Amino acid sequence: MLPLVVILGPTAVxxxxxxxxxxxxxxxxxxxxxxxxxxxxxxxxxxxxxxxEMHNVKHHLIDIKEPDQSFSVAEFQSLADYHIKNIATQxxxxxxxxxxxxxxxxxxxxxxxxxxxxxISYRNKLYAEAAMHGKAYLHQKLAQVDKVSAEKIHxxxxxxxxxxxxxxxxxxxxxxxxxxxxxxxxxxxxxxLIGLNMDRGLLYERINERVDKMMEEGFLEExxxxxxxxxxxxxxxxxxxxxxxxxSYLQGKNDLNTAIELIKRDTRRFAKRQLTWFRRDSRINWxxxxxxxxxxxxxxEIMSIIGRxxxxxxx
Numbered sequence: 188m189l190p191l192v193v194i195l196g197p198t199a200v201x202x203x204x205x206x207x208x209x210x211x212x213x214x215x216x217x218x219x220x221x222x223x224x225x226x227x228x229x230x231x232x233x234x235x236x237x238x239x240e241m242h243n244v245k246h247h248l249i250d251i252k253e254p255d256q257s258f259s260v261a262e263f264q265s266l267a268d269y270h271i272k273n274i275a276t277q278x279x280x281x282x283x284x285x286x287x288x289x290x291x292x293x294x295x296x297x298x299x300x301x302x303x304x305x306x307i308s309y310r311n312k313l314y315a316e317a318a319m320h321g322k323a324y325l326h327q328k329l330a331q332v333d334k335v336s337a338e339k340i341h342x343x344x345x346x347x348x349x350x351x352x353x354x355x356x357x358x359x360x361x362x363x364x365x366x367x368x369x370x371x372x373x374x375x376x377x378x379x380l381i382g383l384n385m386d387r388g389l390l391y392e393r394i395n396e397r398v399d400k401m402m403e404e405g406f407l408e409e410x411x412x413x414x415x416x417x418x419x420x421x422x423x424x425x426x427x428x429x430x431x432x433x434x435s436y437l438q439g440k441n442d443l444n445t446a447i448e449l450i451k452r453d454t455r456r457f458a459k460r461q462l463t464w465f466r467r468d469s470r471i472n473w474x475x476x477x478x479x480x481x482x483x484x485x486x487x488e489i490m491s492i493i494g495r496x497x498x499x500x501x502x
Contacts, residue, residue: 189275190497191376192282195220195291195465196383197458199393201476203236205383206284208486210244213493216274218267219248220285220294222346225263226254226424228413231406233427234397254413254424257310260350264293271376280497288464289350289362295378299358306357313349318421328352333361339463341456345426379496381489382471384462389477391455398429398451407433407443428453 192215194206210217219225223233227250230237235249247270252258267283271294274281285291292298317325325348330337336351354362385393410425410433418425420434429450436446465471472492474485 188374188377189271190280191271191295191378192280192493192497193220193291193295193378193380194282194284194383195288195380195471196286197390197461198234198286198454199397199458200383200385200390201480202284202286202383203234203240205482205486205489206282207236207240207242207244208482209489210280210282211242212486212490213280214278215280215282216245216247216270218270218274218281218283219246220267220283220287220291222258222260222263222287222290223424223427224249224285225252225258226250227252228416229254229409229424229427229430231401231404231409232429234401252424254418255422257307257423259306259310259353260290260293260298261306263290264298267294280493286461288461289347292468295375295380297375306353309356310349310353313352314345314421314423317345317349322348325349325352333363335363336361339363339460341460343431343453344457346423377497379493380468380471381492382465382473383476384473385476390458394454394458395451398447398454401429402447407436410434410437428457 192209192213194202194209196202206217209215221233223229224235225248226233229235236246248263248266251266267290271281271283283291283294313325316328322342322345325345326337326340326342329340329348329352332355333351337348340347340351342348351362384390406429410430413425413430414420414434414437420438425431425434432446432449432453435441436443441449472489474489
């Protein structure tokens with residue numbers, strides 16, 4: 188089987204730094220497992236890694252889509268599988284890094300997606316329904332066909348609601364059932380799953396600080412520029428966390444301080460849902476981060492696990 192390393196965990200936990208250092212040590216290339224970093228012109232709000240932070244480590248699936256283009260989990264699965272194979276054939280180690288649980292699980296397990304043209308049409312129809320009838324209408328629609336997923340997905344998380352509805356439409360069964368099915372099959376890759384976590388209070392503090400830093404770096408101007416480029420507020424990418432709250436402010440629906448507090452609150456809730464998703468997977472090797480984490484011994488321990496499992500030489 189092809190080798191694969193996955194670095195996962197909630198937003199703001201520190202995945203970017205450790206993944207780049209790891210890639211340098213094990214001759215790896217990084218595949219972004221973030222559903223928002225695929226979009227161009229959306230750097231600040233997605234906490235996208237900058238070129239100077241990559242340290243010559245090649246990154247994939249970043250800036251490959253326009254903000255008004257949809258990006259499905261099935262498409263991610265296909266592209267990620269391609270890059271894993273391509274990287275491995277160059278005698279390098281593919282490393283998926285991200286916090287979008289469904290996207291990552293679609294790659295590491297045997298998720299089957301019936302991606303057809305009429306599925307894309309259905310996806311566009313759902314976005315139109317959300318714009319016309321509201322988010323709660325769409326969430327209720329999901330509850331009728333997949334109660335398990337509806338209980339896990341927040342009503343405001345339109346993208347995930349649509350993913351679940353789209354899966355049901357294409358496959359005739361809830362995505363929650365597919366999750367159970369895929370774990371009963373043989374593994375796709377010879378892989379190591381590394382999870383990063385930290386004390387809940389510290390994580391929330393880091394999230395709040397990150398949002399403040401994003402605003403200082405020009406997050407609001409980034410959103411304004413997207414709208415000035417002609418992208419609709421209803422575009423798939425602009426439904427993402429942080430973007431929709433600032434668009435509401437620009438539309439006069441709330442003041443800026445309220446928008447910022449909503450971003451912080453919703454990001455904290457998002458991190459909680461990420462952890463809930465990942466904790467179901469007993470294959471993950473968890474590491475606890477804190478303010479004073481010494482990255483060198485952490486990296487050595489991670490490389491030791493990788494070396495034993497994938498049987499590669501680590502520097």
